[in-house]
Amino acid sequence: xxYYLIAGEASGDLHASNLMxxxxxxxxxxxxxxxxxxxxxxxxxxxxKHYRELAYMGFIPVLLHLRTIxxxxxxxxxxxxxWNPDVVILIDYPGFNLDIAKFVKSKTNIPVYYYIxxxxxxxxxxxxxxxxxxxxxxxxxxPFEVEFFKKHDYPIHYVGNPCVDAIxxxxxxxxxxxxxxxxxxxxxxxxxxxxxxxxxxxxxxxxSSFKDYKLVIAGAPNIEEKYYRKYIPEGIDVEIVFGKxxxxxxxxxxxxxxxxxxxxxxxxxxxxxxxxxxxxCGKVVSWLRSLVLKVKYISLVNLVADFPLVRELVADEMRxxxxxEELNQLLLDDFYRNRMFSxxxxxxxxxxxEPGASEHAADKMVELLRQGK
Numbered sequence: 001x002x003y004y005l006i007a008g009e010a011s012g013d014l015h016a017s018n019l020m021x022x023x024x025x026x027x028x029x030x031x032x033x034x035x036x037x038x039x040x041x042x043x044x045x046x047x048x049k050h051y052r053e054l055a056y057m058g059f060i061p062v063l064l065h066l067r068t069i070x071x072x073x074x075x076x077x078x079x080x081x082x083w084n085p086d087v088v089i090l091i092d093y094p095g096f097n098l099d100i101a102k103f104v105k106s107k108t109n110i111p112v113y114y115y116i117x118x119x120x121x122x123x124x125x126x127x128x129x130x131x132x133x134x135x136x137x138x139x140x141x142x143p144f145e146v147e148f149f150k151k152h153d154y155p156i157h158y159v160g161n162p163c164v165d166a167i168x169x170x171x172x173x174x175x176x177x178x179x180x181x182x183x184x185x186x187x188x189x190x191x192x193x194x195x196x197x198x199x200x201x202x203x204x205x206x207x208s209s210f211k212d213y214k215l216v217i218a219g220a221p222n223i224e225e226k227y228y229r230k231y232i233p234e235g236i237d238v239e240i241v242f243g244k245x246x247x248x249x250x251x252x253x254x255x256x257x258x259x260x261x262x263x264x265x266x267x268x269x270x271x272x273x274x275x276x277x278x279x280x281c282g283k284v285v286s287w288l289r290s291l292v293l294k295v296k297y298i299s300l301v302n303l304v305a306d307f308p309l310v311r312e313l314v315a316d317e318m319r320x321x322x323x324x325e326e327l328n329q330l331l332l333d334d335f336y337r338n339r340m341f342s343x344x345x346x347x348x349x350x351x352x353x354e355p356g357a358s359e360h361a362a363d364k365m366v367e368l369l370r371q372g373k
Contacts, residue, residue, distance in 0.1 A: 187238075
């Protein structure tokens with residue numbers, strides 16, 4: 001069968017490439033054509049456009065590159081019609097992909113599958129109308145999304161979470177990893193420069209008060225070491241490690257983590273954590289957050305648990321004193337640590353399920369396609 005895939009970011013390129021590998025196992029005649037990146041290209045098929053030509057974030061960058069974005073969208077629509085695939089598979093990236101879904105559904109008879117749902121449960125819930133109208137089958141990687149979409153009378157498929165797969169593969173190939181002899185605090189300050197600028201200095205000042213602990217920053221692959229160094233206060237000794245986030249976490253007694261997938265990875269590796277995310281004009285942001293966001297928590301670990309399992313210090317609550325107090329409990333209070341381990345197991349690791357997200361998604365996709373759905 002012919003599969004047309006669209007991934008607009010680096011994470012989408014990774015998840016799509018794993019899905020493609022699984023599809024090839026089930027469909028020996030699988031033919032791929034896609035918007036994506038190097039990882040998808042390595043699996044095989046035709047790369048139409050690289051995601052670097054699509055990945056504009058924020059109002060100003062989108063405005064400045066609007067002509068390019070619209071041109072890429074037109075090309076994509078024309079290319080889908082011309083190639084006439086058996087299915088179009090959209091991976092996250094809702095700003096672009098929901099428009100493609102609308103076109104494909106209204107102008108062709110090609111089924112539309114969505115892998116990794118748009119996070120409409122957080123904001124823009126009105127998009128559910130578009131999804132119900134334009135997406136034939138939706139494949140989710142977050143278990144709480146099943147209930148959310150059920151509330152809107154739209155059944156979806158939960159296939160597992162790719163973080164479970166990645167960590168399972170890491171642990172299988174690193175069974176003999178030796179733990180650090182000196183106790184360590186891990187710092188995951190985000191993958192964007194603004195996040196590092198806003199959070200790293202405060203995180204380090206709080207962590208450095210624990211003199212018996214080594215401090216290690218798990219560096220983001222797209223950020224240079226010299227950028228991190230700009231925000232390390234004088235007199236604080238810290239190591240920066242790239243490409244070894246799981247190893248850093250596995251060898252740490254506790255972690256300070258900005259929101260995002262990293263909070264889920266930290267929980268799966270059973271490392272006590274505090275979520276911290278500073279934003280300027282914190283009181284205003286906290287007020288706006290209550291009006292705009294439709295969820296109780298900002299971290300995926302708490303969203304999956306549907307419970308304040310880890311403390312979230314966000315906006316005006318992200319202060320050194322509160323960070324230090326929470327770290328003290330995470331490091332030195334055995335009851336607090338053990339309760340978090342137990343809650344990780346019951347409320348996060350168990351609901352996420354076993355490894356095999358891409359395999360489960362591919363199985364279901366091929367089954368549905370062979371049924372003509």
